[in-house]
Amino acid sequence: MDQGEVLPVLIRKLDEGTITRRQFMKAASLLGVAGAASAFLAACGVSTTPAPTVGPGASPSPVGSTPTAGAAEPTGSVRFLVAETFWADWHPYQTSAQIAYRIEQNIFDRLVEAETDDPAQVSPGLATSWNRLDDRTWEFKLREGVKFHEGQEFTAEDVKASIELASGATPVKTALAGYMVPTTAEVVDKLTVRVKSSAPFSPLLGLLAWYGVSILAKADIDAGEEKIKKAPNGTGPFRLAKDEKDRKTMEAFTDHWRGAPKIKELIWEFIQDPQTRLSALLAGQATVIDRVPPEHLLLLGGSPDISLVSKTGMENVNLFMNPNPEAPWVDKNFRKAVAWSFDRDALVKDLILGSSQVATAFIPGLARFHVEGDPHYTQDISKAKEYLAQSKYPDGGPEFELWAATGFQPRAKEVVEVIADGLRKVGMKPKVVLSDVAALIDKIFIHEGQPYRMFHLSWSSNGDPDTAERFLYKTPGVWSDRDTKVDDLIDKGAATTDDQERAKLYRELQQYQWDQVLHVPLYQPDFTIAHSKRLTGLRVQPTFATYFYSASLAS
Amino acid sequence: MMLLVVFGVVTVTFFVLRFASGDPARLLEPPGTPESTLQIVRQRLGTDKPILEQYVTYLAGLTQADLGTAFRGGGSVLPSLLRALPNTLALGVVTMIVASIGGLLLGVAAALRPNTLLDRAVLLLATVGQSTPNFWLGVILVLVFSIQLRLLPAIDLRGPESFVLPVATLALTLSPLIVRSVRQVFVEALGEDFVRAARARGISEQRVLFVHVLKVAAIPLVTLIGLETGFVLGGAYVVESIFNWPGIGSLTLQSIQGRDFPMIQGAVLVTATIIVLVNFVVDIVYAVLDPRIRY
Numbered sequence: 001m002d003q004g005e006v007l008p009v010l011i012r013k014l015d016e017g018t019i020t021r022r023q024f025m026k027a028a029s030l031l032g033v034a035g036a037a038s039a040f041l042a043a044c045g046v047s048t049t050p051a052p053t054v055g056p057g058a059s060p061s062p063v064g065s066t067p068t069a070g071a072a073e074p075t076g077s078v079r080f081l082v083a084e085t086f087w088a089d090w091h092p093y094q095t096s097a098q099i100a101y102r103i104e105q106n107i108f109d110r111l112v113e114a115e116t117d118d119p120a121q122v123s124p125g126l127a128t129s130w131n132r133l134d135d136r137t138w139e140f141k142l143r144e145g146v147k148f149h150e151g152q153e154f155t156a157e158d159v160k161a162s163i164e165l166a167s168g169a170t171p172v173k174t175a176l177a178g179y180m181v182p183t184t185a186e187v188v189d190k191l192t193v194r195v196k197s198s199a200p201f202s203p204l205l206g207l208l209a210w211y212g213v214s215i216l217a218k219a220d221i222d223a224g225e226e227k228i229k230k231a232p233n234g235t236g237p238f239r240l241a242k243d244e245k246d247r248k249t250m251e252a253f254t255d256h257w258r259g260a261p262k263i264k265e266l267i268w269e270f271i272q273d274p275q276t277r278l279s280a281l282l283a284g285q286a287t288v289i290d291r292v293p294p295e296h297l298l299l300l301g302g303s304p305d306i307s308l309v310s311k312t313g314m315e316n317v318n319l320f321m322n323p324n325p326e327a328p329w330v331d332k333n334f335r336k337a338v339a340w341s342f343d344r345d346a347l348v349k350d351l352i353l354g355s356s357q358v359a360t361a362f363i364p365g366l367a368r369f370h371v372e373g374d375p376h377y378t379q380d381i382s383k384a385k386e387y388l389a390q391s392k393y394p395d396g397g398p399e400f401e402l403w404a405a406t407g408f409q410p411r412a413k414e415v416v417e418v419i420a421d422g423l424r425k426v427g428m429k430p431k432v433v434l435s436d437v438a439a440l441i442d443k444i445f446i447h448e449g450q451p452y453r454m455f456h457l458s459w460s461s462n463g464d465p466d467t468a469e470r471f472l473y474k475t476p477g478v479w480s481d482r483d484t485k486v487d488d489l490i491d492k493g494a495a496t497t498d499d500q501e502r503a504k505l506y507r508e509l510q511q512y513q514w515d516q517v518l519h520v521p522l523y524q525p526d527f528t529i530a531h532s533k534r535l536t537g538l539r540v541q542p543t544f545a546t547y548f549y550s551a552s553l554a555s
Numbered sequence: 556m557m558l559l560v561v562f563g564v565v566t567v568t569f570f571v572l573r574f575a576s577g578d579p580a581r582l583l584e585p586p587g588t589p590e591s592t593l594q595i596v597r598q599r600l601g602t603d604k605p606i607l608e609q610y611v612t613y614l615a616g617l618t619q620a621d622l623g624t625a626f627r628g629g630g631s632v633l634p635s636l637l638r639a640l641p642n643t644l645a646l647g648v649v650t651m652i653v654a655s656i657g658g659l660l661l662g663v664a665a666a667l668r669p670n671t672l673l674d675r676a677v678l679l680l681a682t683v684g685q686s687t688p689n690f691w692l693g694v695i696l697v698l699v700f701s702i703q704l705r706l707l708p709a710i711d712l713r714g715p716e717s718f719v720l721p722v723a724t725l726a727l728t729l730s731p732l733i734v735r736s737v738r739q740v741f742v743e744a745l746g747e748d749f750v751r752a753a754r755a756r757g758i759s760e761q762r763v764l765f766v767h768v769l770k771v772a773a774i775p776l777v778t779l780i781g782l783e784t785g786f787v788l789g790g791a792y793v794v795e796s797i798f799n800w801p802g803i804g805s806l807t808l809q810s811i812q813g814r815d816f817p818m819i820q821g822a823v824l825v826t827a828t829i830i831v832l833v834n835f836v837v838d839i840v841y842a843v844l845d846p847r848i849r850y
Contacts, residue, residue: 085809085812085813088583088626088627088628088813094584173589173592175584175588245627245628245635245809246809270809271710271799272796272808272809272812273796273797275694275797276710276796276797276798276799279694279697279698279701279702279709279710280709280710280799282701282702282709283697283701283702283705283708283709283710284705285708285709285710285711435576436577436811436812437812438576438577438582438811438812438813438814439575439576439577441577441581441582442576442577442578442581443576445581
C-alpha cells in the first residue's frame, strides 16, 4: 500500500473516531510533513489546494511547492530584463535555447520539479507520488484539480501525449528527444500513468525535472505543432498575456494548483546591452536583470537598493576543437599541448570573476557523479612544448582559427586572447576571430573545406551527467570523436539503475575523457541576477532557471 | 536618380547579407538539428534557392510593396517597420531641430566675437562634442540625470521627457559641425559689403544677422543639415540601443543577431529612402533659397 492509499484510510479512521488526532499525525508524519499537514487539514475540514505527497525516491517537499491558496490577491508588476533573445516560437520540445527553458519554467509545470540546487533531489509537481516498477517503467500518481490556462482539466492523457511527443516516441522529431530515449505511456486511470522507456534509462526522473519536460495539453498536441508553437498553454503559475517580439508579458494564473502567485504581472524583455539593463535597474525602471557582467558586480555590490544572486552555472565553457579529421588536434599529444599552454585558474580569478569556477571534468561540477579530473591542467609551457614535440606537429602545426562570440559570455574576447597568447608561446599558430553568436553557430557545424577551428563556447547541462554527455559526445554528437569507449560508457551509465554502479561508470568516463582531452573544459561561468530589494523570494538555480512563483514585490 | 540610389543600397544589402556568415535556419532550429530538417526550414524561408532567384523574388515583392515575411515570428515586415518608423523619425526630427538651433545660436555668438574668450570657449566645446563618442555620452547622461538625480527616464519611450537624454546624446555630438560651419560662414559674411551697407542703413543688428547674413549662410547650412540626416539615422542605431528606444535602429540590431534577412532589408530600405528623400528636399530648398539654381 503506497502513501496515496494510506492517507485516505487514516483520514477515514480519524473521521470515524477510531484513531485520535495525535495518532493520526504520528502515522501521517511517517509519510512526509507536507502530506501529513495537508491531510490533517483536509481531515479537519479545512479546504486547501491538493498538497504534494511524497513518493519513493523523492525529497521532502520544499517551501516552493507548498500550496498557498487563499493568499492575498496578486499585486505588482515585475519587469525582468534578459540578455538572451527569445526563441522564435513556443514549442517547448523543439528548442534547447536556455531562454526558452527559463521562461517555460514559469508557464508550464512538470511531473516532478527541481526545487533545490541538489540534482539528486526532485519534488512533487503535477505528480504527487511515483514508483519505479522496473528498470524501464515508472508509475506516476497525478494531482487532481489542475487546470490548463485555457481551462482544460489536467489528466493522465496529457502526460501520455506529452512524454511520447517529447521523447521521440511519435513520428514527430523533437529536439528534446536527443536527450532521452523513446518513451511511451499507458493511462491506468484518469490520474495514474505508467511511463515506459524503450531501454533502461535511469536519468528519466531527473530529466523530467531538471531538463524541464513541460506538460502540454493533449488537445493542443492533437491540434498539431502550429498550435503549440503559436502560444503556450500550460498549467504553470503564469500565463502569457501579450506576446511581442522582444517582450513577453505574463499575468498571474489565479487558478494555479499551488494557489495564485503573489506577483500580478511578469514581463520578460530582451535587452542585449548589459549597460542598458544596468541603467534601467538603477533608475528603477526594471525590477530584475540577468547576466550581470563582472565589471558591474563591483558597482552593484555596494548598492543599498539592489540584491545580487550569483550562481555557479551547471555548465562548462569549453575550448572546443572542431572534430575535423584533418585538424592537428586529431593528435592527442597536440591536444595535451593545448591543455597545458594557458592558465585556466587565472581566467577565472582575473577575468570571469563572480561565482565562476575552474572546470574540473567534462561533466560540470554540481551535476550528479561529477569527479574531478587529474591532472589539473594549467599553464606549463615546458610541458606543453614536450607534448608538442611528441606530436606530429613539433613546429606548432598549421594556422588555425580561435573563435569567440562577443556580447554573450562575459569577456569572451579577453579570454580567447589570453588563450591565444599561451598557444603562441608554445609555438602554435592561432588566429583570433571575433564574431556575433549567429556567425559562430554557423561555423560549428561546417567542417569540410573550412579552416581548422577552435571555439570558445558554453554548452548547457543539467543535473544528470547523461545530459552533459549524450548530446555532445556520444556518436554522432556535435563534438563526438566516434570513440566507442565513450559511447559504451554513456550508454551503460544511462541504463544502470544502481547509483553506486552509475557513479563508478561515470568516474571511468570522466577520467578517460580528461586524459583524452578531446577539448579543454575551461570554467563553469558565473550567472548573476541583480534585483531590486523590493523583490523577495526569487529562486534561481544553477541551470539559470529563474522562478517567480515564490516571489513577491513590496510596494 | 533617387530610385537608382535606393535600388543600389537594397541590392548591396541583399547580397552582403547572403554572403555573410550565419545561416538563419540554424538560428531558428536547435543545435544538432539534422541537415534534412534544416533543409525544410530553408525551403520555408526561401534561403535554399539560388541567390539570384531569391533576389528576383525579393525585387518582385518590392514592386508590390511587399517587403517579405520576417524569419522570426513569421509576421509581415511592413507593419513592424511602420510601428518603429515614427519613433525613429520623431527622435531624428527633434534632434535635428535642437542641434540646428543650438548650433546656429552658438555659431553666431562665436562669429560675432571672433578670437575672444567666448569664441574660444565655443570652439573648445565644439571640439569636445565632436570627439565624444555618443555611446559613452549616453551612458554618462543616464548615470547623472536618471540614476543620480532621478530626473529623467533611463530607457524606453514613455512621453516627452523620454526624448531629453537620447536627443541630448545625439545633438551634442551632431551640433559641433553646425557650430563650426555657422561660425565660419558668419565670420566671412559679416565682413562683406552688403552687411556694412545694411548696418549703414540703420537696420537693426538682429535683422542684419538673422535675415541678411542668414540668407547667405543658408545654403551651406541646409547642405550640412541634409548630410547630417544620415548621421542622425546612423547614430540612432547606437542611441536607440542605449535607451531601449523602439525605433528602426533597435529593430535592425536585433534582426541582425537573428539573421532575419527580410527585416534587415526592410529597415535598410526605409532608412535609405529617408536619406534620399531628405536630400531631395534639400535640393528643392536650394532652388527656393537661390533662384539662380536650376535643375
